Structure formats: structure tokens, C-alpha cells
Amino acid sequence: MTVCSAPGKVYLFGEHAVVYGEPAVPCAIERRATVAVEPRDDDRIRVEARDLSLNGFTVEYAGSTGERPDVDVPTPLVEAAVGYVDEAVAQARDALDAPEKGFDITVESDIPLGAGLGSSAAVVVAGIDAATRACGEPLDDRELADRAYRAEHEVQEGQASRADTFCSAMGGAVRVEGDDCDPIDTPSLPLVVGFDGGAGDTGELVAGVRELREEYGFAADTVRTIGDLVREGEALLADADPDEPASADLLAELGGLMDFNHGLLEALGVSSRSLDAMVWAARTAEAHGAKLTGAGGGGCIVALDPTEETETALKFTPGCEDAFRAELAEEGVRVEA
Ligand code: PMV
Numbered sequence: 001m002t003v004c005s006a007p008g009k010v011y012l013f014g015e016h017a018v019v020y021g022e023p024a025v026p027c028a029i030e031r032r033a034t035v036a037v038e039p040r041d042d043d044r045i046r047v048e049a050r051d052l053s054l055n056g057f058t059v060e061y062a063g064s065t066g067e068r069p070d071v072d073v074p075t076p077l078v079e080a081a082v083g084y085v086d087e088a089v090a091q092a093r094d095a096l097d098a099p100e101k102g103f104d105i106t107v108e109s110d111i112p113l114g115a116g117l118g119s120s121a122a123v124v125v126a127g128i129d130a131a132t133r134a135c136g137e138p139l140d141d142r143e144l145a146d147r148a149y150r151a152e153h154e155v156q157e158g159q160a161s162r163a164d165t166f167c168s169a170m171g172g173a174v175r176v177e178g179d180d181c182d183p184i185d186t187p188s189l190p191l192v193v194g195f196d197g198g199a200g201d202t203g204e205l206v207a208g209v210r211e212l213r214e215e216y217g218f219a220a221d222t223v224r225t226i227g228d229l230v231r232e233g234e235a236l237l238a239d240a241d242p243d244e245p246a247s248a249d250l251l252a253e254l255g256g257l258m259d260f261n262h263g264l265l266e267a268l269g270v271s272s273r274s275l276d277a278m279v280w281a282a283r284t285a286e287a288h289g290a291k292l293t294g295a296g297g298g299g300c301i302v303a304l305d306p307t308e309e310t311e312t313a314l315k316f317t318p319g320c321e322d323a324f325r326a327e328l329a330e331e332g333v334r335v336e337a
Contacts, residue, residue: 001036001037001038001134001337002036002037002038002130002131002133002134002335002337003034003035003036003037003130003335003336003337004034004035004037004126004127004129004130004133004333004334004335004336005032005033005034005035005122005126005333005334005336006032006033006121006122006123006125006126006129006168006169006332006333006334007028007029007030007031007032007118007122007167007168007171007329007331007332008028008029008031008032008033008111008117008118008119008121008122008168009026009027009028009029009117009118009121009163009164009167009168010026010027010029010116010117010191010193010293010294010300010302010326011024011025011026011027011116011163011291011293011294011302012025012026012027012173012189012233012254012258012302013025013226013229013230013233013257013258013261013291014026014163014176014226014227014230014261015116015163015265015293015294015295015296016205016206016209016223016226016265016268016270016295016296017223017224017226017227017230018161018163018176018177019159019160019161019206019209019210020213020223021177021178022177022223022224022226022227022230023175023176023177023227023230023231023234024161024163024175024176024177024230025173025174025175025176025184025230025233025234025237026118026163026164026167026173026174026176027167027172027173027174027186027189027191027328028167028168028170028171028172028173028174028328028329028330028332029117029191029193029326029327029328029329030326030327030328030329031110031111031117031326032109032110032111032122032126032329033107033108033109033110033111033119033122033123033126034107034108034109034126034336035088035105035106035107035108035123035126035127035129035130036105036106036130036337037103037104037105037127037130037131037133037134038103038104038105038134039101039102039103039131039134039135040101040102040103040104041102042102043100043101043102044102045086045089045102045103045105046103046104046105047082047085047105047106047107048104048105048106048107049081049082049085049106049107049108080113080114080120080155081107081113081119081120081123083155084120084123084124084127084151084152084155085105085107085123085124085127087124087151087152087154087155088123088124088127088128088131088148088151089103089105089127089131090151090154091124091128091147091148091150091151092127092128092131092132092135092147094147095128095132095137095139095143095147096131096132096135096137098135101135103131103134105127105130105131107123107127109122109123112195112199112299112300112322113199114199114200114201114202114295114299115195115198115199115200115294115298115299115300116200116292116293116294116295116296116299116300117193117293117294117299117300118164118167118168118294120152120155120164121148121152121164121165121167121168122168124148124151124152124165125144125145125148125165125168125169125332125333126333128144128147128148128151129144129333129335132144133335141169141170141332141333144169144333145162145165145166145168145169145170145181146162148165148168148169149162149165149166151165152164152165156202156203156206157203159202159203159206159207159210161176162176162179162181163176163181166181167332168332168333169332169333170183170332171329171330171331171332171333172184172186172328172329172330172332173185173186173237173328175234184234184237184238185237185238185242186237186240186242186246186328187237187240187241187242187243187244187245187246187247187250188244188245188246188328189246189251189254189304189328190245190246190251190304190305190306190325191302191303191304191325191326191327191328192282192287192302192303192304192305192310192311192314192323192324192325192326193293193300193301193302193303193323193324193325193326194278194281194282194300194301194303194314194317194320194322194323195299195300195320195321195322195323195324196272196274196275196278196298196299196300196319196320196321197321197322198272198274198298198299199297199298199299200270200272200294200295200296200297200298200299201295201297202294202295204297205270205295205296205297206295208268208269208270209223209268209269209270212268212269219268222264222267222268223268225264226261226264226265229257229260229261229264230261232257233254233257236250236253236254236257237254245306246304251288251289251304251306252288254288254289254304255287255288255289255290255304256288256289257289258288258289258290258291258302258303258304259283259289259290259291261291262279262290262291262292265291265292265296270292270295270296270297271292271296272296272297272298273319274298274319274320275292275296275298275299275301277317277318277319277320278290278301278314278317278319278320279291279292279301279303281310281313281314281317281320282301282303282305282310282313282314283303284313285305285309285310285312285313285314286305286307286309286310287303287304287305287309287310288303288304288305289303289304290302290303290304290310291303302326310323311323311324311325
């Protein structure tokens with residue numbers, strides 16, 4: 001049995017625009033998906049998924065990739081999670097040049113599903129890593145990130161950037177622009193996450209932005225403006241000392257850009273009432289800045305606040321189900337056992 005884990009992430013800046021070749025800066029956070037894999041002697045795939053949401057559930061099925069029998073999957077989100085595992089297996093089989101290799105797979109995760117924290121990327125990265133290692137053929141980090149991206153791209157019908165999967169594979173903060181992906185140094189950032197208990201449909205939300213962008217020049221300008229804003233944010237991070245916590249001035253400037261980024265995402269139609277309520281609760285609690293993270297539509301916001309105030313205020317905000325401090329995950333995918 002080989003067990004690997006990979007972190008989720010928040011977007012400091014740049015989601016959605018990254019799909020159109022603008023830069024984005026996601027940061028890996030210490031919430032992980034853990035995948036245990038045992039190679040089988042036959043061509044069957046058996047997946048057991050546990051605790052894939054904060055509420056927890058269990059689902060089991062047996063079958064080959066792309067040929068899952070009807071199983072009693074509790075929610076569409078769980079169905080989607082199992083789809084990502086299928087694609088991870090397809091990528092592992094391809095890497096191993098063993099198209100019929102069977103596996104027993106157990107997935108556990110403390111990353112809420114479909115909530116903008118990169119749950120699917122973490123499952124795919126940890127799954128491919130565990131499956132290839134279990135067969136004695138580990139992939140290097142870049143190939144692993146690339147295969148995880150291809151798996152996401154497949155499930156999301158061509159609507160995925162490399163940001164989530166690269167960040168989950170490498171850990172830390174990363175910069176993604178088109179096919180260029182690189183780790184970057186950042187000072188430690190006081191990230192606070194608020195979760196509304198819901199989820200957004202990434203495919204639908206990305207399609208909505210695509211339509212707006214095709215229909216209106218000003219929507220295309222909005223996407224480009226997000227790119228400009230990300231470049232400002234990157235420059236701030238590059239000038240800061242990565243060995244020191246972020247200064248109050250830096251937090252104020254980064255926070256201002258996060259607020260601006262949220263406004264532009266809101267304009268692109270990907271925020272929601274509960275996300276806006278949490279963003280405003282964070283700002284009222286004097287967070288340095290706050291924005292939705294990930295695809296939007298529901299799920300999580302991220303705020304910058306070195307004090308306890310934002311976390312406490314979010315916990316009392318109607319529509320916020322959970323709030324927690326998110327430590328930057330320096331390590332990306334790793335072997336647990
Ligand atoms: O909600 P998440 O964690 O799947 O993030 C989606 C981010 C998008 O930029 C909207 C899509 C992508 O693949 O980059």
C-alpha cells in the first residue's frame with residue numbers, strides 16, 4: 001500500500017483570467033487530500049472515498065475507468081470526485097504503460113469539495129503519485145503536475161488551467177501563466193478562509209465568463225485587468241523578504257489588490273450572495289483584503305488578517321458555515337506511507 005497526500009490551495013489572485021492566459025498566483029494550504037493505492041492482480045478499480053466534504057460520507061464502487069457501473073453516489077459532488085479518481089487512474093495507467101492495471105484506492109480529504117480550495121486537483125495529484133509509486137515508477141514533480149492537469153482538463157471538458165494542479169504538486173506559492181508554471185517565494189501570509197458550506201460548478205462558471213468575454217469587449221478588458229492586477233501583486237511579493245512575515249504595509253497593498261480582484265470577479269458574475277456576505281464581514285472585521293477563491297458561485301473566500309478578528313467575525317456571519325486559518329503548505333505532494 002502506498003499513501004500520498006497533496007494540499008489544496010487558495011488563489012491570492014487571478015482565477016478565471018488564468019484560463020485565458022493571464023497570470024495567477026495560487027498558494028498551497030495545509031488542508032490535504034490523502035490517497036492510498038494498492039495495485040491489484042486484475043484490471044478492476046475499486047474506490048473507497050471517505051470524508052470528502054466537511055460533513056463526511058463513504059462511497060464504494062468497482063469497475064474500470066470510464067465504465068463505472070451505476071452506484072449509489074450520495075451527491076453530484078461525490079460523483080464528480082469519483083470522476084477525477086477515474087481520470088487519475090487513466091493517467092497513471094498511461095504513465096506506467098499498463099492500460100489494464102487494476103488498483104484498490106482509498107481517498108480521504110479534509111478539503112471541502114468544489115469550494116474553490118482545489119479539492120479535485122489535490123485528489124488527482126495524490127492519486128497519480130500514489131498509483132505510479134505503488135508500481136515502483138514514481139514520476140518527477142513536473143510530469144506529475146502535467147498529468148494531473150491533463151486529468152482535470154479531461155473531466156472539465158477542456159476548461160482548466162494548470163494553476164491548481166501545479167500548485168498542489170509543488171506546494172508553496174506558484175505563478176502560472178499559460179503553460180509557464182514556476183514556484184515563487186513569498187513572505188508568510190496570514191490567510192483566513194471562510195466557507196459557506198456550498199459549492200460552485202466550475203465548468204458552468206468558466207463557461208459563463210467565456211460567454212461574457214466573447215460578447216462584450218469590456219468583459220474581455222475586465223479579464224485583462226485581472227492580469228494587470230496579478231502582475232502588480234507579483235511585484236509586491238517579489239520585493240518582500242520571504243524569510244519575514246509580511247509587513248503591515250505589504251498586507252495593506254496586497255489586501256487592496258485582493259479587494260479589487262473580488263470586485264472584478266463579481267463583475268464577471270462569479271460571486272454569490274454568501275461569498276459577498278463573507279467578503280464584507282471580513283472587511284468589516286478589518287481584514288486587509290478579502291476575495292472569493294477559485295471558481296466562485298459558492299464555496300470559500302480568502303482574507304488577509306494576522307489577528308483573530310476576521311475568523312471570529314466570519315463564524316458569526318449568517319451564511320458562513322466554517323472559518324479557519326490556513327497555513328501555507330510549503331510541501332506539495334508527499335509520501336505518507
Ligand atoms: O474552484 P477551483 O478550485 O476548481 O478553481 C477554479 C479556477 C478557475 O480559474 C476558475 C479554473 C481553472 O482551471 O483555472
